[in-house]
Amino acid sequence: MSSSGPRPGTVERAFEAALYADTDAALDTGASLLAADPAADTELTRRGEEFVAAAWRRGWQPADVVRVVRRELDPVHVQLTAALILGESHEPRGARWTAQLEELRAEPRPPRADRFSYATAVLELYRLLLRLPAIEPLDVPLPGPAAAGAGDSRMLTRIRALLAKAEATGFPEEAEALSAKAQELMARHSIDEALLAARTHAKDAPGACRIGVEPPYETAKAVLLDAVAGANRCRAVWNEAFCFSTVVGFEPDLEAVELLYTSLLVQATAAMTKAEAAQRAGGRKRTKTFRQSFLAAYAHRIGDRLASVAEGQVTAAEGDLLPVLAARDVAVADHTDRMFPRTVTTRLRGVDDAAGWHEGAAAADRAQVQDRRRLP
Known part of the structure; x- marks a missing residue:
């Protein structure tokens, strides 16, 4: 008698359907799974913060990510991005990083329309974040003698x-x-x-x-x-x-x-x-x-x-x-x-x-x- 492993959760199944394919049909499938399961929302946000943290490891900074999202997607995606970045960023990473976070605090909170539209926007954003390539990391300069004086x-x-x-x-x-x-x-x-x-x-x-x-x-x-x-x-x-x-x-x-x-x-x-x-x-x-x-x-x-x-x-x-x-x-x-x-x-x-x-x-x-x- 054979036994299969545990069934993937809603978020994982939605990602498998939507994030690795470019078609609208795949996006609709993933969004439908998420819209039908409100209990998956917390996990969905946590995974988004992981995508953001991965972007930092690839050399990106908050303003860079927002700039790409603003160019490639819509205002709602920018608002989702700001919320993810502010939710993920806990460690101080220098004055410039802090200034970029302060600018994001002025972004309005993302609207929560119907669940399907919201899930679609989230998956569109995650597709973009997942595919950001590595860029040159910026070293934080050593503090000078009169830094921040x-x-x-x-x-x-x-x-x-x-x-x-x-x-x-x-x-x-x-x-x-x-x-x-x-x-x-x-x-x-x-x-x-x-x-x-x-x-x-x-x-x-x-x-x-x-x-x-x-x-x-x-x-x-x-x-x-x-x-x-x-x-x-x-x-x-x-x-x-x-x-x-x-x-x-x-x-x-x-x-x-x-x-x-x-x-x-x-x-x-x-x-x-x-x-x-x-x-x-x-x-x-x-x-x-x-x-x-x-x-x-x-x-x-x-x-x-x-x-x-x-x-x-x-x-x-x-x-x-x-x-x-x-x-x-x-x-x-x-x-x-x-x-x-x-x-x-x-x-x-x-x-x-x-x-x-x-x-x-x-x-x-x-x-x-x-x-x-x-x-x-």
């Missing part, structure tokens, strides 16, 4: 306030002056941190963060981010498939890149919208090519401006600062090469609208950052 927080608050005003003003000259002052503070903050680490022999090391580079016109946006990273002694590597760039650098510089890139992108988008409206008023209708050329020109011109600013900063440096900066540049390059031993160069394509290019370059000139004055 009160002075650091006040400085970043001032920089954010200046950039927020630059984004909000309708006067290009005022935006330029505000951005220039923000850059000055960024430079001072970065140099102070570098010198303090060198003088105290602190175990300061490069880290990395990921910054979303979302479509449309993502290539031009990636070029803009690369320019901002280079000007702030960082390196950026774009992952087109997952819509982010990994920026490698020392923590104060990573903060500067995040703040400045976000601000310049806001300023570029506002300027592009205004320029596009003027073009439409003149009878033009090639909106997509105009926008692509505009952002490409903006990124190119800002890159030139920021490179000039960075060169001026190095030229102004003297004494103990030059070898300190050189050592940090080498450390960032080595860390990038270890994380990304093989990279390829991407070229901008489809940039063929002369009016868009001219307007984008002009907007970049208005948003230009003045040369940083010599710092004490």
Whole structure:
């Protein structure tokens, strides 16, 4: 007399039916099993948290997972993802991780409609989480001598306030002056941190963060981010498939890149919208090519401006600062090469609208950052 093993539970049978096949019929079968068994809900949530934890082991962070879900699925899936991440994350994993969790707390709770629709959304999400590949893990940077200090927080608050005003003003000259002052503070903050680490022999090391580079016109946006990273002694590597760039650098510089890139992108988008409206008023209708050329020109011109600013900063440096900066540049390059031993160069394509290019370059000139004055 033969005996079979225990029958798999509802969640396991639903997973076997739905997660490893791409058809709607398989999804319906799994969702029907779950909808018919309310007692399986707790196990279903627990398994989802396991999928999230597996994503962390494959190098993902909360913002990365949400970014992919937002692009591939619907708002309800984003809400389900946020709930799973917040339910799973118990151990502190650094300041950036904590900040990402805080952003997720603002997401509304997922709606509980009929059980079949809910189960379908959950299985769609789990399919995606199950298939996330391994990506480069981000090392949490070692704390520097002034990490998370009160002075650091006040400085970043001032920089954010200046950039927020630059984004909000309708006067290009005022935006330029505000951005220039923000850059000055960024430079001072970065140099102070570098010198303090060198003088105290602190175990300061490069880290990395990921910054979303979302479509449309993502290539031009990636070029803009690369320019901002280079000007702030960082390196950026774009992952087109997952819509982010990994920026490698020392923590104060990573903060500067995040703040400045976000601000310049806001300023570029506002300027592009205004320029596009003027073009439409003149009878033009090639909106997509105009926008692509505009952002490409903006990124190119800002890159030139920021490179000039960075060169001026190095030229102004003297004494103990030059070898300190050189050592940090080498450390960032080595860390990038270890994380990304093989990279390829991407070229901008489809940039063929002369009016868009001219307007984008002009907007970049208005948003230009003045040369940083010599710092004490």
